[in-house]
Amino acid sequence: MFDNIALDKSWSFTNCSAKDTSYITHSYYTYPAKFIPQLASRLIAEHSQKGELIIDPFMGSGTTIVESIVNQRVGIGTDINEIAYLVAKAKTTPIKSTELAKEFVQLEIDLISRFNGKKDFYLEKAYEKLNFHERIDYWYKPTQKENLAILLYRILEIENESIKNFFLVAFAQILKTCSIWLQKSIKPTRDFKKKEYDVLVTFLQQTKKMLKKNDAFCKILPQNVLGNIENFRKIACQDARNVPCENEKASLIVTSPPYVTSYEYADLHQLPLYWLGHLDELAQFRKKFIGSSATQREEIELHSDLANEIVSKLGNNKKGREVRNYFADMYETFVEMHRVLKPKGKACIVIGNTNFKGVEILNAEVFVEQMQTIGFRVFDIIKREIPSKMLPSTRDSNTGQFAKVTDANLTLAYPTEYILIMQKQ
Helix, strand or coil: CCCCCCCHHHHHCCCHHHHHHHCCHHHHHCCCCCCHHHHHHHHHHHHCCCCCEEEECCCCCCCHHHHHHHCCCCCEEEEHHHHHHHHHHCCCCCHHHHHHHHHHHHHHHHHHHHCCCCCHHHHHHHHHHHCCHHHHHHHHCHHHHHHHHHHHHHHCCCCCCCHHHHHHHHHHHCCCCCEEEEECCCCCCCCCCCCCCCCHHHHHHHHHHHHHHHHHHHHHHHHHHHCHHCCCCEEEEEEEEEECCCCEEEEEEEECCCCCCCCCHHHHHHHHHHHCCCCHHHHHCCCCCCCCCCCCCCCCCCCHHHHHHHHHCCCHHHHHCCCCHHHHHHHHHHHHHHHHHEEEEEEEEEEEEEEEEEEEHHHHHHHHHHHHHHEEEEEEEEEECCCCCCCCCCECCCCCEEEEEECEEEEECCCEEEEEEEECC
């Protein structure tokens, strides 16, 4: 298969520091499994021209859309996750620094007053307006919950939608820190001895960092982009199989779809989803994602002999259904990509392979087979090392679940990945 493809060190970006990969608005929110902006930027620069349309149907926190804007392209993105949509909106919206600073000063004054003055009064108002999911009490001590409620209530009073979204992302970013979620764990684990962080101090610190990043974003954008941002981006909270773009309008797709056995990352979004009222049951939330075993289909055609072979090896069980549904769902996203791309347009898919109970899940190879049946040809396949990604790097070889690095029976989950550059014929 693709094992014999040589690593291309230039695509690992090992020379990029954390400061480099979190420049401008990319550090607003800690989003799981996102690729670095340098990767998206290079693909955009090498395979498109200024003014052309770039699409990311799995936009996540909006990395591709931000880099499209920076490179003076038009970015269109979709994501089924409400938190991803919120973060992407904030990250791709440059706000005039003076206006944002003015709002921040007033917000800080009001919050200090509310926290130190009539706290009970404002807490009662917050409880009247907000609906608190019972799982909030599972993750937060009473004082932290109360302070976060007052903070959220004040943010929701902001009239300017873009500024409100900016502060909502700052709020979302501090939710893990201010909870009893084990700070260094990306798995949902409670730490009852965790330090109790000051909500107001933590929020103000996060916001001040974001203010600087917004200012840097504004300064890097040309005036024609800065003053007409709505003409340079369009994002939607919807399925990747329903991209808001007319037929054959896009020149390039740059995206990193979810991994077939990596549903754990959905857990990381639960805190802001609960607080912002987007989540009732976590299990129900997971069903929205690509590859859910809950998806019922009368007939499934995977359009790949290799996909059928992999599913057959896994057997007729939950994991087998997940992988089958994943490949079926991904095929439908490729059909949508083919629809929106111009002839000779390219789709750059960043994906890796993995393993479950000894069965190799060859995502990259399956994707190529599927896309070729639709009318794509292989333009290039790049193999890159993954220096870091916000997902556990080890997986238990027996259960397939992500595991602590100290556990036995471990294998590297994603040491390398592929950039599939497929061209529409």
